Amino acid sequence: MVVNEVPHLVLALLAASTAAAIWSGDLRTDVLSGVLLAGAVATAVMLILLTRRAARSRSVAEAALRAAGMDRAPARRSWWRTALTPLPIRPRSVRRLRNLRYGDHRRQRLDVLRRRDRPTGGPVLVYFHGGGYFSGSKNWEARGLLHHLAARGWVCVSATYRLRPGAGFEEHLADAEAAMAWARTHAGEHGADATTVVLAGSSAGAHLTSLYALRAKPEERPAAAVCLYGYYGRYYGRGADEAVTSTPFALPASEAPPFLIAHGSLDNYTSAGTARALAGKLRAESSQPVVHLELPGGQHAFDIVSSWRLTAVLDTLDALLAVIGVAAGGTSTGRSAGAVPSPPEVRRAEAFARPSDRHLEAS
The missing domain is CATH 1.10.287 (Helix Hairpins)
Known part of the structure; x- marks a missing residue:
């Protein structure tokens, strides 16, 4: 890779x-x-x-935006700078607050990345890592994405979650709910506008992102969902008779938020065809923008380094956020992701992070 x-x-x-x-x-x-x-x-x-x-990624990004009905070219970030600085080193302007708790389990931890000068009113990004639900860390993928938005005034939250075999699908989903509730409750303490939250994930994290975005109530729905080289099928060993739906294909998408789905054409871990199919479902059922970016020659985990492919994804994301009215420069305008959760909603999300029989029945 x-x-x-x-x-x-x-x-x-x-x-x-x-x-x-x-x-x-x-x-x-x-x-x-x-x-x-x-x-x-x-x-x-x-x-x-x-x-x-790899250098064709820019033109592919422009074509993806046109296919989504957006007459807006992505920003032309320096291709040479990307070529010479592949390591996703955190900018000096960005501070990282490590291992904040959003639950009692040792895996229920998150990092907050924000600018050192603490601008106010920026949107929030919540990110979930990959690893097939049995491995992974908030310290590996998508650092370029987190650094890019944090440097522009966003408050970025990168969360871990409980893993197999000690946890199952309901626990993963519960942790996503709890991390989102934490972001809406606490991001304001770091200067963010917690009413505008964008959700993102890589691989298994993209699977989790797609499910949360389609399951969420209107007041909890993210302003946009960003799915990078995701798996979108059913959870391990599950079939159509599962009690809790574990594939976005089985969920209605009429109320889906805007989506950016990015996948490598040669990914041999998760299928590029499945990503195309999910984009097709969303376009057929949702009135919101759906941008499908299939990166030529891309492999799994392309966001571990700051490459031309990741740069194309960031440029496309900036264009999508501008179209839907989420400013990328420290203020938030236009479309809102819903109000800050009321205390009962926060208590419900906290309970969701500690699975019980009542939670499983509700799910």
Whole structure:
């Protein structure tokens, strides 16, 4: 995946090492040296092809916005800066508050990322990591997304949740509810406008995001949902007779919020076809914008590094947020995600984070 996301840097390393070998005389005129040099050239050609394919992400993003009916080109972030700075290093302007509790379990923890100068009135992002519901951490994927929005005045919340085998689907969903309730209740303490919350996730986190966005009551519905290389089928071992629906395909989408669905065309962990099908369902049932971005040659977990593909996703997200009226620069305008939960709603969400028989029946 890493080579696929930054092939130009691997190409530079290959060129430098080959030049050094030639300069030092390590490559002689024997057959073995010729084979090694031919292998380096063939590898370089393939890396050039990978680079060209990754660089197409910008044009694909523009086409995805047009297909969604948006006559708005994404911002043209510096392609060269992205090429030379692939590590998602947190900007000095952004502070990270680690391991805040939103429940009693050791996995019910979240980080808050916000600008150090604490601007007020910015929207909120709540993000769930991937890992197939049995692994994963809030410290890995989508750091570029979190840093990008936090640097622009958002308050970003990155949450962990309980995992298999100690927890099941109802517990994962309960933790998503509890983390969202925490964000709406406490984001204002960090300067955010807690009435505008965008929900995002990668892989299993995208599955959780899609389910929450379609299940939520109107007053709890996010302003938008961002799903990155998600799995959208049923939870482990479940069938159509499951008591609690675990696939977005089985939920009505007439009241869905705006969606951004981004997936790599060559993802061999989760199907790009399923992402296309979910986008089709949402477009057929929902009146809100649905942007489906299929990144050419993209693999799973492309958001671990700050690559051209992730940059294309961020540009597309900025365009979508502007269209739906969620400002990306420290203030929130237009569409609201609903009022801050009342105390009874907060108590219900806190109870949801501690599963009980009553919770399972309600679900």
